[in-house]
Amino acid sequence: MAWFNKPKYGLKAPDHRTEKPKGLWTRCFNCKEIIYNREWEENLRVCPRCGYHYRLNSKERIQLLIDQGSFQEHDKNLSSVDPLGFENLGQKYQDKLIQTQKKTGLKDAIVTGTGLIHGIKTELCVMDFSFFGGSMGSVIGEKIVRAIQNSIKQRIPLIIVSCSGGARMQEGVYSLMQMAKTCSALTKLADEKILYISVLTDPTTGGVTASFASIGDITIAEPNALIGFAGPRVIEQTIKQKLPNGFQSSEFLLEHGFIDFIVGRKELKNQLAQLLHFFS
Amino acid sequence: MAVELGFEGSVIEMDNQIKELAALEAEGDVSFQLEIQNLTEKRDNLLKEIYNNLTPWQIVQVARHPKRPLFSDYIDGIFKGFIELHGDRNFGDDQSIIAGICTLEEEKVFIIGHQRGRDMKDNVKRNFGMPKPEGYRKALRVMKLAEKFNKPIITFIDTKGAYPGIEAEQRGQSEAIARNLFEMSKLKVPIICVVIGEGGSGGALALGVGDRLLMLSYSMFSVISPEGCATILWKDAGRAPEAANALRITAQDLLSFGLIDESIEEPLGGAHRNPELMTQTVKEILITQLKGLKRLSIKRLLDKRYEKFMGMGQMFKE
Numbered sequence: 001m002a003w004f005n006k007p008k009y010g011l012k013a014p015d016h017r018t019e020k021p022k023g024l025w026t027r028c029f030n031c032k033e034i035i036y037n038r039e040w041e042e043n044l045r046v047c048p049r050c051g052y053h054y055r056l057n058s059k060e061r062i063q064l065l066i067d068q069g070s071f072q073e074h075d076k077n078l079s080s081v082d083p084l085g086f087e088n089l090g091q092k093y094q095d096k097l098i099q100t101q102k103k104t105g106l107k108d109a110i111v112t113g114t115g116l117i118h119g120i121k122t123e124l125c126v127m128d129f130s131f132f133g134g135s136m137g138s139v140i141g142e143k144i145v146r147a148i149q150n151s152i153k154q155r156i157p158l159i160i161v162s163c164s165g166g167a168r169m170q171e172g173v174y175s176l177m178q179m180a181k182t183c184s185a186l187t188k189l190a191d192e193k194i195l196y197i198s199v200l201t202d203p204t205t206g207g208v209t210a211s212f213a214s215i216g217d218i219t220i221a222e223p224n225a226l227i228g229f230a231g232p233r234v235i236e237q238t239i240k241q242k243l244p245n246g247f248q249s250s251e252f253l254l255e256h257g258f259i260d261f262i263v264g265r266k267e268l269k270n271q272l273a274q275l276l277h278f279f280s
Numbered sequence: 281m282a283v284e285l286g287f288e289g290s291v292i293e294m295d296n297q298i299k300e301l302a303a304l305e306a307e308g309d310v311s312f313q314l315e316i317q318n319l320t321e322k323r324d325n326l327l328k329e330i331y332n333n334l335t336p337w338q339i340v341q342v343a344r345h346p347k348r349p350l351f352s353d354y355i356d357g358i359f360k361g362f363i364e365l366h367g368d369r370n371f372g373d374d375q376s377i378i379a380g381i382c383t384l385e386e387e388k389v390f391i392i393g394h395q396r397g398r399d400m401k402d403n404v405k406r407n408f409g410m411p412k413p414e415g416y417r418k419a420l421r422v423m424k425l426a427e428k429f430n431k432p433i434i435t436f437i438d439t440k441g442a443y444p445g446i447e448a449e450q451r452g453q454s455e456a457i458a459r460n461l462f463e464m465s466k467l468k469v470p471i472i473c474v475v476i477g478e479g480g481s482g483g484a485l486a487l488g489v490g491d492r493l494l495m496l497s498y499s500m501f502s503v504i505s506p507e508g509c510a511t512i513l514w515k516d517a518g519r520a521p522e523a524a525n526a527l528r529i530t531a532q533d534l535l536s537f538g539l540i541d542e543s544i545e546e547p548l549g550g551a552h553r554n555p556e557l558m559t560q561t562v563k564e565i566l567i568t569q570l571k572g573l574k575r576l577s578i579k580r581l582l583d584k585r586y587e588k589f590m591g592m593g594q595m596f597k598e
Contacts, residue, residue, distance in 0.1 A: 083537065083594040084528045088513050138593030145590060167481070169504045169512070172527050173539050176503040177592040179482060180489045183458060184465035184589045207503075209454035210442075210482040215462055229453040229482075230444030234508075238444050248449055258452050 028052060030224075044265045053222050053265055055202055058111040058128035061161055065269050066115035066124065073113040075146055078139050080108055086170040093170040106131050108139040109164070112147045114156065118273035120280065123151040125160040127208070134164035136208055137171040141178030144212060145185040152188060157195040157276055162213040166206020179211035186212060195279040197272065200227050200250065200259065218275055219259045221250035222268070285345070287338050288330060291549070294323040327549040334498070337521035339530050340506060342498040343477050347552040349559065351378060351393035351436045354476065357559025358566065359384055359391060365422055371451065374415030376407045376439070377487075379422040384434070384566060390426035392419045392487060393436030396477070410443035413456035416486050420460050423467055432470040432570055435487040440505060442483030457486040464489035465589065470573035470581060472566060474544070475499045475531075476551075491585050492569050493540045495531035496558075498550050501540070502529040539592060542569075 026035050031050035040047065044064060045054040056064065062071055079101070086093040101107055109131035114123050125147050127134045144160065151158040167175040189196055198216030200209075202225035210229055213219075221227060228248035236243055246252055253259045263271045298319050301312040334342070342348070355362050359382035367373040379392040394411065397403030419435075426433045442453050464471060471490030479488070479501030495501060509523035510516055528534070531543035544565055547554035573581065 077597075079596045081594045081596055084526065086526050088526075138595045142593050142595060167503045169509055169527065171594075172503055172529070173501055173534055174537070174592065174594060176481060176485055177539060177589065179458075179485060180461050180465065181589045181592055183461035184489070184586055187462060187466045188586075207482055210457040210486075211461055212458070214452075214455040214458040228449050229442065229457070230449070234444045235446065235449070239446065243446070247446070252449075256450050256452065258455055 029054075046265050051223065051264070053202065053224055055129055055163065056265075057130050058106070058126040061126045061201075062111065062115070062124070064265070065117060065159075065161075065272065067117065067119065071113055071115035071124075073111060074150065075112060075143050077107060078143060080137050080139050080171070082170070083138070083174050084170070084172050086172075088170075096170075100131055104128070104131050108137070108143070109134045110140045110143050112143045114150070114154070117159075117269060117276060120273060120276045121154070121156045122276060123147050123154070123156050123158045125158070127161060127163040129163045129165075129203075132168060132170075134162075134208075135166060135168035135175070136164060136178050137168035137175045138178065140168075141175075141181045144182045148182075148185045148189050151194055151196075152192050155192075155194065157197065157279065158189060159197045159199060159272065160212060160216075161199040161201060162204040162208050163201045164204055164206070164208040164213075166208055176207065179207050182212040183215065186215065195276070197275060199268070199272075200253075201225050203227070205229070205231055214258070217279075220271070221253060221259050221262050223250055223262055223264055225250045227253050285338070285341050287334070287341075289326065291323055291326055291330070294319055294326070298323070324548060327553075331498075331549055335521070336500075336524040336528075336530050336533075337506065339498050340478075340500050340520075340524050342550045342552075343500045345550065345552045346398075348477055349551050349555040350398065351395045351438055351476065353555055354393075354436055354559055354562060355380075355382070355391065357556065358563040359389070362391075365425075366418070368414045368417035368421055370417060371414040374407075374412050374418055375405055376409050376411045376443075377415040377419055379418055381431075384563070384570065387567075387570060388431050389570075390422060390431055390433045391436070392422055392433065393476075394439040394484075394487065396438060407443060409439045410441060411439065411483060411486075412443050412445070412448045413451040413453050416442075416456040416460050419487060420456075420463055423464065423471075427467050427469050430469060432472070432573070433467070433490070434566060434570075435471065435473045435490065437473060437475040437479050437484045437487055437501075438477035439480050439483050440478055441480035442486065457482050460486040461489050465585060466582065468578050468582065470570060470576075471585075472569050472573070474562065474566075475501050475540075476562075480505060489589070491573050491581060491588075492542070494542045494544055494565065494569070495534065495540050496544050496551060496562075497531050497546045499531060500524075500529045501531075501534060502527050 028047045030052035033049040082094040110127050112125045198219045200221040204227045250262050305312045362382040364380040378395045394409045396409030397406040472492045473488045473490045475495040506520035506524035507517040510519040534540045535543050547557040551558040
């Protein structure tokens with residue numbers, strides 16, 4: 001009955017998981033409802049209709065979690081070099097880095113520092129997807145290690161909010177080794193019996209999931225986040241079939257026993273504070 | 281049947297000629313000694329010339345050579361009294377990782393490694409050397425046993441990567457790898473890791489955190505396969521040779537970066553041409569390395585392991 005099938009016309013809605021909406025109104029990526037942008041922003045970039053959680057950048061995330069004015073950033077000026085001399089279609093990685101730094105105002109895909117969460121002093125690392133897809137290279141590894149060392153020095157808990165596509169391939173095996181480097185540093189934190197909370201947000205995949213992000217004392221996630229080791233496309237290519245709905249979502253991870261609980265953005269700070277309080 | 285690598289030129293042809301001459305000689309009473317000697321010399325010179333100038337992509341092909349010695353060949357060639365230990369005590373026994381106990385000369389050691397298959401049937405059993413979470417958990421269980429009884433660990437790395445599949449995700453591939461990285465960095469026994477073929481990303485690193493990371497000279501170690509990198513950057517897996525170049529995945533490059541500790545020279549024309557010599561070389565190096573590591577106190581060993589990984593990274597520090 002093919003002649004009754006309607007061809008799919010129409011414009012594809014922009015993917016507001018990654019780009020900030022412009023203008024007054026936005027169509028929700030998930031429920032397709034039209035939302036007034038201000039309402040959406042006020043709702044912490046969570047769709048007021050369906051509850052879909054959109055991505056926050058590091059600045060928004062810190063604003064969300066840290067008591068106003070209490071954040072002190074560390075190691076702000078660590079920035080990547082191009083250890084391999086990597087080039088893509090004539091564009092040097094080094095040039096792309098500088099371009100991205102200008103565009104985002106960040107030096108790399110993570111911001112680290114200390115701040116208060118409902119008055120409890122905490123070491124916080126927040127990854128930023130807008131910088132090279134949050135990918136982990138030497139700088140991320142080093143900043144996380146320094147954050148861990150600071151946690152130990154000040155005896156304050158550590159929270160890492162992950163948001164990353166995985167290792168940064170432009171830094172080759174250097175980036176791969178950051179997986180070992182961060183996990184190795186975490187053993188020292190464990191020796192000192194200092195709390196480490198890993199917060200997984202959309203998306204957390206590849207080398208980040210397969211290292212520090214998966215081994216928190218407490219590991220939690222925001223709703224509807226994509227979290228997994230291999231990317232969905234890679235898996236589909238390997239097994240040659242379509243993946244079931246909700247595969248590699250936070251809910252999927254909870255069901256299979258890899259996270260402690262899922263928490264909505266509105267409740268995130270309170271829940272974290274409660275955990276920090278309990279373990280202090 | 282000989283497997284021909286595109287860049288080996290007339291080497292295989294010469295191999296066949298030498299074989300034919302030897303067969304003829306065995307049949308009759310005419311001696312071809314001189315011809316065989318000449319031809320062998322000529323072939324070896326050619327091999328030397330080719331293998332001294334391999335491009336990274338050619339090295340990838342040698343690392344994936346179907347005749348390249350597998351972990352099982354190293355078990356047979358290096359160690360004595362091997363007893364395999366199966367299962368992760370939780371879910372199952374992943375055959376893409378072999379673990380067990382044996383001796384290296386007089387030394388009792390634990391060995392663990394990725395196992396690929398020789399043929400299709402074997403490869404299906406071994407899942408093409410791509411472990412699932414239970415494989416990594418088996419490895420960790422056995423490593424903890426080594427720690428408990430204070431025996432050194434030697435790992436052999438040879439995988440395209442951890443298996444990307446539905447059940448692997450369901451059972452926590454990420455957590456299994458992360459746990460190994462975490463635990464291996466504080467295991468209180470010497471750990472030597474050798475990349476014998478392909479060292480594919482996190483799936484390889486999950487057996488690669490130790491006191492020494494060694495690579496065979498024509499093996500590779502990479503954050504992503506050259507094909508995967510080419511697909512992401514240029515939407516064209518066919519451009520893998522360029523990606524192999526850009527990713528700096530050879531033992532020589534990684535040694536110059538200080539990311540590995542030693543490059544182990546392979547026999548003329550690659551490990552597949554002389555597996556006996558290859559295993560013998562690896563054996564000798566393992567003995568030397570282990571002797572060196574055993575001289576260190578456990579505290580010193582762990583401190584050095586920690587410092588080694590903390591030093592990995594290149595950045596501007598303003």
